[in-house]
Amino acid sequence: MKSILLTILLSAIVVPGAQAAVSHFDDLNLASNSYWAGTVDPSVPLYEPTLGNxxxxxxxxxxxxxxxxxxxxxxxxxxxNMTDTVTAGYTNQYSTSAGQAHSGANFGVAYNYNPGDAVVAFAGPVAVQGLYITNTTYTALSMLNGDGFAKQFGGAQGDDADWFKLSIFGWNGSAETGRVDFYLADYRFNDNALDYVVDSWQWVDLAALGTITRLTFAITSSDIGQFGMNTPAYFAMDDLTVTAVPLPAAFWLMASALAGWFPLSRRHV
Known part of the structure; x- marks a missing residue:
């Protein structure tokens, strides 16, 4: 009888094996070759932002x-789900330089000029595994060729030590859990043949961030002007993967206490 009751109690608090959950954006409806970047609320006054998650x-x-x-x-x-890899400039800010999503048809696009502009939040604590990252076409072509605002990476001779970096921060409540850096372009090599601008989906391992409730981002570049960063502050993301956090040790302590309670209770039967 003791073992039966203990099994019932333990089964009530044990969480099944954690399964990965993925944000792949294909659960969002989009027409072919289109995007969604917010919907203006006509009741909101001009010059004031409409907030939408x-x-x-x-x-x-x-x-x-x-x-x-x-x-x-x-x-x-x-x-x-836009895939134009050849049109330069701001009008093509929603395409990925990879020419497709990492999986399915849709992907996320972040505009993050100021640190923390783009936020990913979760309903409760999760263990983050990682995500796939690439450049948008707008940013990639700006770095490769330059434009009216930003320089061509490497300069005319290809020797300038330029770079474009995405920093990903983990947060558990108000506590920062860590930071992972990923270079979306890097021209700092002594051998110019090694210089690159990312144009394919790259996995970024975020396991070092541990248990989190949200992610924030910062974008930095070697190309800085009088008014701040000149490189377009965009990146594309797909297949963000997290797992549920196991029950804390306190639950197992409670289970042990329950297990110890049964022999005592039998003496009073």
Whole structure:
């Protein structure tokens, strides 16, 4: 009888093996060759942002869009299935330089000019495994060729030690759990043949961030002007993978206490 009751109690608190959950953006409806970067609320006054979040898999992504009187701007997260790898400039800000999503059709696009502009949040603590990252076409072509605002990486001779870096921060509540850096372009090699601008999906391992409730991002570049960074502050993301956090040790202590309680209780039967 003791073993039966103990089994019932333990089964009530033991969590099954944690399974990976993936934010792949294909659970969001999009027409072919299109994007979503926020929806202006007509009740919000001009020049004030409309706030909007969207979710994919276990994660929630922030977005805000502002109507400037016929023109709009956005920050945070958008999602897209656009695959134009040849058109340069701001009008092609929603395409990936990889020419496709990592999986399925859709992927996320972040505009993160200021650290923390783009946020990924979770309903509860998760163990983050990693995500796939690449450049947007807009940013990749800007670095490769230069444009009206940003320089060509490497300079005219290819010898400038330029770089473009994404930093990913883990947070558990208000406590930072760590940081992982990933170079989306790197021209700092002595051998110019090793210089690169990322144009394929690359896995970024985030396991070192541990248990988190949200991710934030910072983008930095060697190309800095009078008003800040010149390189377009975008990146594309797909297949963010996390797992549920196991029950804390306190639960197992409680289970042990319950196990010890049964022999005592039998003496009073």
């Amino acid at each position: 969207f979710s994919s898999g276990p994660a929630t992504f922030n977005n805000q869009i502002t109507d400037w009187g016929g023109l709009t701007s956005w920050t945070g997260w958008a999602y897209s």
